[in-house]
Amino acid sequence: MDSKYNIVSIIRKKRDGQTLEKEEIQHLIREYTADAIPDYQVSAFLMACFLNGLNDEESAALTESMLHSGTVVDLSEISGKKVDKHSTGGVGDKLSLILAPIVAAAGVPVPMISGRGLGHTGGTLDKLESIPGFTVDMNLDRYKEIIGKHNLVLAGQTAEIAPADKRLYALRDVTATVESIPLIAGSIMSKKLAEGIDALVLDVKAGSGAFMKTTEDAIKLGEALVGIGTQFEKETIAYVTNMNQPLGYKIGNWLEVEECIDAMHGEGPDDIMEITHLLSGTMIYLGGKADNVKEGIEISKKMIASGAAFQKWLDIVEEQGGDVEMIKSPNKYPKAEYEFVIKADCDGYLSEMNSYEIGMASVEMGAGRKKKEDDVDPQAGIILKKKIGDKISKGETILMGYTNKPSAIEAASDKLFGAVTIAESKPDDTHLVSHIIDKDGSRAFEL
Amino acid sequence: MDSKYNIVSIIRKKRDGQTLEKEEIQHLIREYTADAIPDYQVSAFLMACFLNGLNDEESAALTESMLHSGTVVDLSEISGKKVDKHSTGGVGDKLSLILAPIVAAAGVPVPMISGRGLGHTGGTLDKLESIPGFTVDMNLDRYKEIIGKHNLVLAGQTAEIAPADKRLYALRDVTATVESIPLIAGSIMSKKLAEGIDALVLDVKAGSGAFMKTTEDAIKLGEALVGIGTQFEKETIAYVTNMNQPLGYKIGNWLEVEECIDAMHGEGPDDIMEITHLLSGTMIYLGGKADNVKEGIEISKKMIASGAAFQKWLDIVEEQGGDVEMIKSPNKYPKAEYEFVIKADCDGYLSEMNSYEIGMASVEMGAGRKKKEDDVDPQAGIILKKKIGDKISKGETILMGYTNKPSAIEAASDKLFGAVTIAESKPDDTHLVSHIIDKDGSRAFEL
Numbered sequence: 093m094d095s096k097y098n099i100v101s102i103i104r105k106k107r108d109g110q111t112l113e114k115e116e117i118q119h120l121i122r123e124y125t126a127d128a129i130p131d132y133q134v135s136a137f138l139m140a141c142f143l144n145g146l147n148d149e150e151s152a153a154l155t156e157s158m159l160h161s162g163t164v165v166d167l168s169e170i171s172g173k174k175v176d177k178h179s180t181g182g183v184g185d186k187l188s189l190i191l192a193p194i195v196a197a198a199g200v201p202v203p204m205i206s207g208r209g210l211g212h213t214g215g216t217l218d219k220l221e222s223i224p225g226f227t228v229d230m231n232l233d234r235y236k237e238i239i240g241k242h243n244l245v246l247a248g249q250t251a252e253i254a255p256a257d258k259r260l261y262a263l264r265d266v267t268a269t270v271e272s273i274p275l276i277a278g279s280i281m282s283k284k285l286a287e288g289i290d291a292l293v294l295d296v297k298a299g300s301g302a303f304m305k306t307t308e309d310a311i312k313l314g315e316a317l318v319g320i321g322t323q324f325e326k327e328t329i330a331y332v333t334n335m336n337q338p339l340g341y342k343i344g345n346w347l348e349v350e351e352c353i354d355a356m357h358g359e360g361p362d363d364i365m366e367i368t369h370l371l372s373g374t375m376i377y378l379g380g381k382a383d384n385v386k387e388g389i390e391i392s393k394k395m396i397a398s399g400a401a402f403q404k405w406l407d408i409v410e411e412q413g414g415d416v417e418m419i420k421s422p423n424k425y426p427k428a429e430y431e432f433v434i435k436a437d438c439d440g441y442l443s444e445m446n447s448y449e450i451g452m453a454s455v456e457m458g459a460g461r462k463k464k465e466d467d468v469d470p471q472a473g474i475i476l477k478k479k480i481g482d483k484i485s486k487g488e489t490i491l492m493g494y495t496n497k498p499s500a501i502e503a504a505s506d507k508l509f510g511a512v513t514i515a516e517s518k519p520d521d522t523h524l525v526s527h528i529i530d531k532d533g534s535r536a537f538e539l
Numbered sequence: 540m541d542s543k544y545n546i547v548s549i550i551r552k553k554r555d556g557q558t559l560e561k562e563e564i565q566h567l568i569r570e571y572t573a574d575a576i577p578d579y580q581v582s583a584f585l586m587a588c589f590l591n592g593l594n595d596e597e598s599a600a601l602t603e604s605m606l607h608s609g610t611v612v613d614l615s616e617i618s619g620k621k622v623d624k625h626s627t628g629g630v631g632d633k634l635s636l637i638l639a640p641i642v643a644a645a646g647v648p649v650p651m652i653s654g655r656g657l658g659h660t661g662g663t664l665d666k667l668e669s670i671p672g673f674t675v676d677m678n679l680d681r682y683k684e685i686i687g688k689h690n691l692v693l694a695g696q697t698a699e700i701a702p703a704d705k706r707l708y709a710l711r712d713v714t715a716t717v718e719s720i721p722l723i724a725g726s727i728m729s730k731k732l733a734e735g736i737d738a739l740v741l742d743v744k745a746g747s748g749a750f751m752k753t754t755e756d757a758i759k760l761g762e763a764l765v766g767i768g769t770q771f772e773k774e775t776i777a778y779v780t781n782m783n784q785p786l787g788y789k790i791g792n793w794l795e796v797e798e799c800i801d802a803m804h805g806e807g808p809d810d811i812m813e814i815t816h817l818l819s820g821t822m823i824y825l826g827g828k829a830d831n832v833k834e835g836i837e838i839s840k841k842m843i844a845s846g847a848a849f850q851k852w853l854d855i856v857e858e859q860g861g862d863v864e865m866i867k868s869p870n871k872y873p874k875a876e877y878e879f880v881i882k883a884d885c886d887g888y889l890s891e892m893n894s895y896e897i898g899m900a901s902v903e904m905g906a907g908r909k910k911k912e913d914d915v916d917p918q919a920g921i922i923l924k925k926k927i928g929d930k931i932s933k934g935e936t937i938l939m940g941y942t943n944k945p946s947a948i949e950a951a952s953d954k955l956f957g958a959v960t961i962a963e964s965k966p967d968d969t970h971l972v973s974h975i976i977d978k979d980g981s982r983a984f985e986l
Contacts (some may be wrong), residue, residue: 104715107589132578136714139586142554268551370616 099123099133101420106140109467114153121157125256131263138269140259150300151316151333152323154274158282161256165232167203167288170240171211174201175379176283176369177293180276180313181213183301185449186214186348187364188246190355191372193404194395198372200379203239203287207459211467212301212451214348218460222345222470226414228511244408254282271303279318281324283486291372292376293325294318298526299336307332307373307526314529323529327378332527333367337480340364344459344473344494351421356402363479366524369393426495428471432501434508436484443515445480453507457495469496474508546570546580552757553587561600568604572703579711585707585716586880593721594939598763599770603720605729608703612679614650614735617687621648622826624732624740624818627723627760628660630748630898631785632796634811635663635693637802638819640851641842643691645819647826650734652694656915658906659748659898661795664695665907669917673861689935691855699814718750724763738774738825740818741765746783747975748894753975754779761976769978779974780814784892784927787811791906791920791941797869803849810926813971816840846853875918875941879948882956883931890962892927904942916943921955928966 097119105112106449120137123129148152165499167174175195179185192202199302206228217228228248230238238245257279264270284292292318297303298310321328340361342351355358365489373389375380382388393399410416418425425525458469475492478484490512493504544566552559567584570576593601601961614621626632639649653663653675664675675695687690696705704726711717729738741764744750745757761777768775782884786809788800802815820829827837842848857863865872901907905916911973922939925931937959940951941975 100713100715103586107586107715122543131577132582132710133714135579136582136586136716139550139554139583140590140715143590188614263579268547268554268587269583469977 096320099129101142102376103133103137103394105154106137109144109500110396111147112119112150112153114149117150118152121154121256125161134260135263135267135269136406138264138267141275142269144271148319148323150431151274151298154278154380155281155320155324158254158257158260158278159285162251162254162286163232165203165235165253165288166255166285167201167239169237169498170201170236171345172199172201172243173379174203174288174292175203175215175293175375176204176284176287176289177295177375178280180245180280180297180303180310180315180531181210182297182335182339183213183313183447183454184220184340184343184348185214185297185335186352187368187371187439189219189352190360190364190368190401191341191375191392192244192246193356194209194368194372194392194401195379196242196374196396196408197336197395197404198376198379198391199243199381201243202373203235203289204373205283205287206248207249207281212448212455212460214301214343214345214454214460216246218468219345219348220246220350220414223230223409223414223417226409226412228412238411240409242404242408242411244404244410246408257282273309273313276303278311280507281317281320285326289326291375291483292321292483293374294328294330295367295371296330296332297335299334299447299495300339300445301451302335306335311527311529314527317528318531320449328531329374329378331374331525332529333525334522335447336522338368338438338447338450338476341479342473343450343454343476344457345470346425347473347475347494350425353419353422356396356405358396363524385422390519395455426471428469428473429496430494430498430501432493432503432505433492434512436486436490436514438514439485440483440514441481441515441518442478442482442484442490442512443519444513446511449507449511450474453493453504453511456500456504456507457493472498483518484514540854544555546576546900550580550584550587550727552592553584556591558594559597559600562598564600565604565949568601568608568703572608581707582710582714583881584712585711585722588722589716589719591785595766595770595886598721598725599767600975601912602728602732602767603726605701605703605707605725606732609685609701609733610699611733612650612682612700612735614648614683615647615674615953616685616688617903618815619646619648619690619954620737620975621650621735622738622740622828623649623651623731623734624742624822626726626742627750627757628657629744629782630660630787630894630901631787631790631795632661632744632782633666633789633799634742634743634818635789636796636799637691637811637848638805638822638839639691641815641819641839641848642822642826642857643855644842644847645823645838646690646828648686648690649822650689650692650733652696652730654698659895659902659907660750661790661792661898661907663693664892666735666792666795666917667693667861670856670861671865673856673859675859685855685858689851689858691851693855693859696730700733720756720763720903722758723750723760724767725900728764728767732771732773734772734985736823739768740821740825741775741777742814744782744816744902745779745911746781746894747892748898749782758974758976763975765976765978771799775978776821776825777976778817778821778972780972781969781978783969785882785894785897785923786927787816788923790901790923791904792915792917794920794922794941799873800866800869803843803852803873807845808961810971811917812895817972842913873918875916875944876943877941878939879946879952881937881940881952881959883933883935883961885929885938885961886932887963889925889927889929889931889937889959890966891960893958894952896958897921900940900951901937903947903951903954904940905944905946905947916945929969930965931961
């Protein structure tokens with residue numbers, strides 16, 4: 093134990109709303125990672141951080157301490173600016189699977205380390221693993237090998253990446269200290285900075301299906317993330333995007349892969365393609381392959397139209413052990429054993445979809461985890477037949493449910509039926525992308 | 540685990556500033572006492588309580604839950620209203636040793652369970668144990684036997700009394716969650732209510748030598764304590780008293796016993812006697828042996844003048860195994876091996892004494908504990924030769940230090956010298972007792 097710092101004094105300082113020294117935060121994270129500080133002191137500290145906040149310097153120090161608790165990948169041998177994208181999580185948010193091949197096809201290396209589904213939200217790793225044979229587990233040598241070969245790698249978080257974040261996250265989960273903007277920002281950025289990136293695009297979701305329920309909170313989180321990125325001299329741009337209804341029409345692991353395949357064939361739903369091209373266009377711009385985001389978006393669209401993105405997708409699936417035939421002929425994928433229908437009980441317009449409830453229903457049906465140890469069912473999920481603003485008649489199908497758990501159908505149906513609101517008049521259109529957060533204002537453009 | 544309550548939801552509720560149900564607090568304390576909830580969840584809860592507070596009902600529920608985590612002593616077989624006094628702790632605060640025999644001699648049973656020294660403050664148990672042979676450890680049968688025989692018992696906290704408070708207190712100590720008014724109030728009151736009392740007088744200290752540094756905070760704590768007492772239908776009166784200089788002239792375990800013996804012989808310092816008679820007079824009034832506090836104070840003075848208090852003191856020392864000869868001839872007590880002098884370095888008036896620093900110096904010298912496991916030295920301590928307002932000349936002695944640890948002298952001397960301020964002009968007099976907190980306003984009187 094470093095005698096210069098006293099953990100009780102550090103907790104007290106944050107408790108009293110004072111600003112911690114960088115060295116105090118480093119000491120706490122280092123000693124916690126070394127098992128020299130017990131959980132019960134760190135959880136009191138986390139609650140004090142939750143309630144009294146962390147300023148930009150403290151957030152940066154926390155991020156840096158967690159980042160350096162493990163390996164920081166050096167990708168300097170890979171030429172080009174490495175760019176990744178991170179989403180704060182939503183329902184039906186499958187964008188990574190579409191934009192990563194687009195950006196890699198455009199010549200920008202994408203070293204992507206993703207997570208698993210959490211609560212009501214899906215996870216990129218679970219979606220990838222629904223492809224038979226696809227593996228996301230690899231050591232850092234293999235990680236570098238794949239990105240060197242394809243400008244793309246789709247990996248899971250290894251034990252070497254930010255182990256302090258892993259421990260802190262598990263503790264936050266059981267002490268009601270998850271929903272803290274600086275703690276979320278530090279957790280995300282410590283993992284992303286450890287990947288070896290040069291620039292980062294962030295998709296901060298706001299709405300019923302997001303962790304940030306209000307646009308205001310999403311902006312705060314976006315600013316915290318961009319602030320940390322900037323302090324670490326990584327170009328970082330964040331978008332606040334709408335998560336008041338699921339993205340696209342499909343929710344569930346394989347179902348979402350299917351929708352991504354359609355998207356790579358140029359047949360993606362409008363909402364998905366709008367955000368995908370914005371994010372991938374921004375990545376292409378930050379990767380130095382376009383002069384501005386607008387040009388990046390044009391390049392992104394070309395990567396779809398030319399088939400280059402889909403070819404990149406086939407290459408990476410093959411490289412990481414996935415069944416390429418299934419990607420070429422997704423209709424061969426086995427279907428879930430049970431399906432059920434949710435129908436409208438009146439005429440009108442679909443006016444609200446509670447994405448949180450829809451996400452939780454998909455978890456009930458097997459598409460997500462209730463406990464960390466649970467397996468996910470790649471076949472389970474939901475296909476929406478209507479989205480917000482669509483006209484609907486009594487008896488018409490709103491959505492279909494797919495599951496291998498017949499015992500879950502009743503509760504999931506109730507949840508799904510309750511998640512949808514039908515109104516007499518057509519709701520106003522909402523913008524998919526509401527805010528850009530960019531420290532370098534010159535890159536801002538009309539949405 | 541009671542499935543109706545979820546500990547993470549309870550933490551979240553308090554984190555978000557909501558009011559907890561009584562059953563939620565009961566659940567948390569019950570499960571924690573049963574080892575069904577880990578420390579790391581309770582410490583996050585405690586920090587949320589620290590920062591967001593607890594209202595009167597929540598404080599009462601916390602107190603009740605801790606109270607009922609162990610035995611609540613039934614003293615109904617002892618006739619008369621049982622009255623105790625509790626001080627929030629100060630430096631040189633030896634009042635319990637004087638007032639307990641006074642009140643018992645006046646016919647009011649005093650079932651007193653005390654604590655040990657904490658931080659810079661002394662503890663009644665340590666003072667009592669400086670009397671050779673005196674024991675404070677006893678089971679509840681013996682506790683009842685002694686009070687039945689003498690109207691007085693001076694005991695230590697047993698494992699049967701409020702075990703939840705004991706665990707929570709230890710956790711607060713290492714998680715920077717000690718100085719919370721509702722948590723302090725719950726801790727004090729759960730122990731006091733478990734003793735079997737009918738009424739309680741509280742001495743809430745304010746100032747440099749107290750845990751509450753400001754009168755404002757002391758009033759808040761007093762109100763919280765009286766609020767809880769009232770909810771449990773125990774008559775409770777609190778006084779806020781000044782702790783900007785040590786009480787009396789002697790600090791240290793046996794030194795304080797000596798000063799108490801002087802006081803019981805009618806030779807106590809003015810400040811000690813003023814507060815002692817106020818507190819014991821109030822106890823005598825609440826015990827039904829006086830019509831008002833003023834009359835109680837007169838009776839208290841008579842108990843000293845008649846020698847009845849000193850006789851009660853001799854009886855209880857003998858009953859609890861102490862060496863009565865040492866009480867009769869305190870000059871026989873062995874002296875500490877080393878003494879040192881702190882002298883004035885200029886002429887003037889003694890204007891400030893930082894009691895916290897004086898208390899910490901006495902801890903250095905052996906009179907208190909740095910860690911819970913430390914032994915205390917009964918001989919170590921300080922004798923003040925001057926107090927605030929006294930005229931002093933350069934070279935004159937301010938205080939004497941006594942210790943058996945020669946290695947501690949230098950640091951303790953520096954601390955003591957630094958704790959004293961000499962000014963050119965005489966400081967204004969301050970009131971010893973600044974506030975009365977009494978729900979039944981009719982008992983209030985001019986101080």
